[in-house]
Amino acid sequence: MPELPEVETVRRDLSAFTGHKIVALKILSPKSALPSAAFLKKNLLGQKLTKIDRRGKLLILSLASGKFLLIHLKMTGQLIYETKQMRVVGGHSLSDGSWEKSVGGKLPNRQTRAIFDFENGGRLFFNDLRKFGYLKLVDGPELKRILETSYGPEPLTKELTPEYLERVFKSRRITIKAALLNQKLIAGLGNIYVDEALFAANIRPQRVAGKVSKKELTGLISEINRIIKLAIKNRGTTFSNYVDSRGRRGNFSRLLKVYGRSKEPCFVCGREISKIKLSGRGTHYCAHCQK
DNA sequence: GTGTTTGTTATCAA
């Protein structure tokens, strides 16, 4: 489940490989390519990749042509980059053994939906078990429209203030959990980091968003920022199948306090972590610590 | 065969 820290980790890693031309593109799953596989090929072949940005959980790859390739990993997407050197040495066994714990075998594999070959011999694999993710080619105006209509402020920016959250939550009768999952209100959080942030801020996920006090929102923002920063530092969380651009798992998993810890003891009070369903999502919290 | 996992959008309802 790639959320902001996981997508940011991939973005930073892949940025090291920008500046090269795409010399071949294989699309193995046409439905993963928007608006169509043919359109992507036409617009990507021979194009230089100039930089990679991120907004929320969306990767934005800039092309020399002025167009943009948007990549969303959704739930099970992976972007794995192989250098020419890695293939020459025969696969993915790095000296630190990191490949053994992750995708293991050779690429492409059954989950591979697209393969980019670069001029420098590098190869980028887009894997996606469940095919929710996509590669989407857009022009400048469409990118602008998407960014303006789909994303609220990012964590770790000055735009995310208690005054802002107070204003956009005020009229809302949804739960604070649902509000934090809404990318239009705040960008980048998903199920894992929402549960973690609410635990750290001592706020019950089922509270009505509009009734959370400004003081609590202030604390919540500070916990969101702290956790997101720490998670990026730890290269994200691997819960199901997230791996970074070299196929390695994230290290934040061992720092999770509530997510995936149903019935285990709360690290603060020792009581059992509860698990309920909110907005159709598994929701983990401590009924004693969170008010 | 059933339930569960989740990011995002479409759809419908109030």
Next chain:
DNA sequence: CTTGATAACAAACA
């Protein structure tokens, strides 16, 4: 117009 609830999407696993 706004807001919210829910299904749908896809594939694997217990």
